[in-house]
Amino acid sequence: MTEPLAFPPKKDPQKRSTTPTRPPEARSRASLALSAAAAEGRFALQVCDECQTVQYPPRDACVSCIGTDLRWTDVSPKGHLLAETTVRTSTKLFFRERAPWRMGSVKLDVGPVVLCHIHGDCVRGGAVKLLNRLDKSGQGVLIATPLERSDHMEDDPQLRALSAHPKHRRILITDAWNPNTPALAQALLDAGAATVFVGEAESWRPHPNRDILAKMANVEVLPLDVTDTSSVQKLAGEIGGKTDILINNARFLRPGGVLSRGDTGFARDEMEVNYLGLMRLAQAFGPGMCARTADGVNSAAAWVNILSAYALSNTPDYGCFSASNAAAYSLSQSLRGEFRSSGLRVMNVFVGPTDDDWHAPLPPPKVLPQGLARSVVAGLIDGLEDVFCGDIAKDIRDRWQQNAKVLEREMTFGSDSA
């Protein structure tokens, strides 16, 4: 049984913080599809179109018939442990600092033999289920876990290293005004977060979330205006060194495309909050978080952007808002590259229309705050990079992955004139 993870002792500023190091990042191009599947939390392997042989390690040609049409397909992750070892020394600093490290080989029911990490609750020779998770280098890796869930299973050090679990972590939610903030804060606390900081713009104005947040234990509301560089820098100066997860839910939204607006006023606001706000936060909080990714139990783990699913493909009814989210999405990809060497993960949560005033003219389904909060927490626990929240977001993802141009046509049908 996994020992519950103890709350970390207060940090001694005289002591060296462990420098961020990473497991090996290099992969063949074929292998990157495993990382892509892990980014969405899927267990997929290549299957030969011609002879149906399941392949591993990733190949460019089938091990059984040399066919070259190998399709990444979700397959059963079940198998049993063939052999195991505990690595006590490594030439790679990441593992050297974390030794001993349990690894082994698993025979999958679908055929291949897989070398993988082993969860502490797996028993010798026992049945296991593999998870495909992103490691600190940002690449997909496989970990064997017991078939049955056990208490505190997520606290296993090897599994926790593959997640951004909120437990014992200190988390900043950037916008107290957003209707989803109380649900997000509650879900994070329920998942074991130590503290939830909430940024609040225009503190002099009343808003319904303030009373709710004030009543929640371990929530601190602090001034933060993402359109104001000095405000962002001031808060980073106060809590930047103890922000382990940052959830940027700040958002400015008005309906309308280009022609339905008479000027660029709202578009400026959308860019100020949705795009430049993200940039200001990243410039102020990013370096500090990147320096703390190996800092023990409450190390910096993830940067979360709540984005509109229309960041992937514009919906003209909210055309300018979609554009600002597309800009933020693109910026998040830059941040992925810039954060990569530290191991800080960028998780984008793509959300369909939310249940609020500005989306009132749209028919259901819509995303409720609780649903969004569940998606965010689950994504952090599973260490995902891309989370699609709500039926509409998932629908857009499927269409976008299948054919982005076809989706564009679907999104931009004109209405017939009389």
Added chain:
Amino acid sequence: MAKPRQSYEGVAITAPFSMPYQRYSIDTAHWWIAKALRGSLDAAGLKPNDLDGFSVASFTLFPDSAVGLTQHLGLCPRWLDHIPMGGASASVAIRRAARAIQAGDANIVACVAGDTNHIDSFRNMLSSFSRFAQDASYPYGYGGPNANFALLTDRYMQEFGAAREDFGRICVAQRENALRYPNAIMKKPLTLEHYISARPIADPIALFDCVMPCAGSECFLLMSEDEAINRNLPYATLGGAIERHNAHSTDDIQLRGGWTMDIDELYTMSDCTPNDIDLLQTYDDYPVISMMQIEDLGFCAKGDGPEFVRNHDLTIDGDFPHNTSGGQLSAGQAGAAGGYIGMVEAIRQVTGTAGGTQVKNASTAMVSGFGMINYDRGVCTSASILKTGVRVHD
């Protein structure tokens, strides 16, 4: 029906030379290879220009290969081979070079293996070893070969009831042999107690199950028997040689190697049986692999390896002389030269030139190779049987 393999008759293997190993070296693989090549040429009274065949095995030549070495060393071969097969290199090199001699493609072939070992060489070599290792092995604890062989050892112990003491017997006997081999890196006696209580590396593998990476090089020459006799050189002949790659690929985990596919043919070609083998040189990157070879080469049944080592004395003067120069476990692992250490020693043994490690009246030696953990198992296997051609002072 496949055509039967032709005999390796008429080929002489001679002028074995070992450069004494060093734990770390500031010299390059080129330097080490040049040293060993010169050693063999001097032993045979030859000049570099006399060579017309050249076979190289090395991991640390990068960005050069055998091609770059020809220009670097001023050689002009008409037959050139580069054997990137690590521990399986020697028997593969000898097999191919022998065919070149028989066919007249070359008159004198030098087979050389060598590597340097800088402070960071081993780490660098690991990081670019193979695509499958990069994609699917290193991300899992980065234990390198230690972790892979720990898994094989773990499974072997479960499957066949081997105990750590059984592997220890192999290591302890080899250390005893190494104390009689002046070039061995390890010079302190090893007891079974030391072996058992050593620092764990990757369970169940502990410190004395692992080889010590070092710099070194090994070389020998092939020519026709007539040529060797004319030059008055002691030499070995080649009874047979086999190589096999990616055998038993559907086995879940490696408990046997490719030798099993070709071993009967090797004995038939060499006109002998396991009982006729005076000494065995296995590839010993880890003792479990030596045990596997003892089984797969026909000295005992699969799974009887542990009992075999309990009932035999593996030292030079014992009833089953094994890795008489101490093997890599005690002499050190000089990269690809680790694939040659047993071969060069075997040539010395059957030509009566092994000095302190000489097995009395050794006339038939078996050399076995194993190499290249591409992902979860060694892919290359090889073996050969050497016999006395002309012994020194015969």
